[in-house]
Amino acid sequence: MDAETKLPLQSASVFTQNTTIGTTTDAAGNFSLHLPNGGYDLVVTFTGYETASKRITTSDNNDKVLEISLKQKEKSLEAIAVVASNEVKDGLEKYGDFFVENFIGKTLFSKDCSIKNKEVLKFYYSKRKNRLKVLASAPIEIENRALGYNIKYTLDSFTHEYGTLISTYSGYPLFEQMNSSDPVMQSVWQKNRARAYKGSILHFMRSVYSKKLKEEGFEIQFVVKENENENPVVLKDFYGALNYKKNDSTNTVDIYPNQLNLAVLYKNAQPEESYISSTNEENKKFQLSVVKFLQDQPIMIEQNGYYYNQDDITLTGYWMWEKTADMLPYDYVPDTN
Secondary structure (H helix, E strand, O other): OEOOOOOOOOOOEEEEOOEOOEEEOOOOOOOOOOOOOOEEEEEEEOOOEOOEEEEEEOOOOOOOOOOOOEOEOOHHHHHHHHHHOOEOOOHHHHHHHHHHHHHOOOOOHHHHEEEOOHHHEEEEEEOOOOEEEEEEOOOEEEEEOOOOEEEEEEEEEEEEEOOOOEEEEEEEEEEEEOOOOOHHHHHHHHHHHHHHHOOOHHHHHHHHHOOOOOOOOEEEEEEEEEOOEEEEEEOOOHHHHOOOEEEOOOOEEEEOOOOOEEEEEEOOOOOOHHHHHHHOOOOOOOEEEEEEEOOOOOEEEOOOOOEEOHHHEEEEEHHHHOOHHHOOOOOOOOOOO
């Protein structure tokens, strides 16, 4: 509904981000979604209104009516922000390829990904902050032919700090599976999705939840800084080191490691050659990522691998290198055969 008038909004887009689950509202503003057990971010978008999101978990009361109010965008403030941020007139020509590399990625699968509506991208450069910011006037439409997904990505923001060479972005992706009657293509998608899943942050969180880290090919270590050097500490009890605690009433798991920097080694796959060459990574035997936790901020993991608060951890290493081209929806289920 409209937050001010309380009138229903018809044809609003309602979906759980990073999944294939979505719908639109009817004339009365109503919607219905069936969500498998786990955690989700429910997202509602409507043209001219601010995006709204709400966390949904298995433990929520399913009989309770959920009401979501959307606020209209302040056009005057939006216009002031545009003027103040110095939009680059030829931004797509100047920064388009750079954005694609740092948003879609440079992995093997990224070569089969394309943005279909690049005209919605708006580029802003701040000379004082030496920062590039990218916004989108509509959801970014991504065609991932490697994994067999069309993605509508509602971009919240993308920033690149030239001083640190770090790119960060956030938003709300909705996946749609591509259709093909070709069994060969279906087999390629299935194999590529399995490859993208193995060793991913989604795979890791699910493995932590089910206490199957070692069986799934993961090892964790603490990264301890001593005299400006970072030294790995091998762990014998993974779950004790993570302070693993399961809440049977909510079917969630809390983790908060004894050290803030956690190295995650995935030993069942080697890093891609392009990662090794672009990062000068000496390790070629396993994929190495580092998860940095905030002080006194544990994270909670749901059955489907959804975890929050996602802003409370920082990923570096292999997981930071992998971008949108290697993302899978939370409702992806690997073939166990």
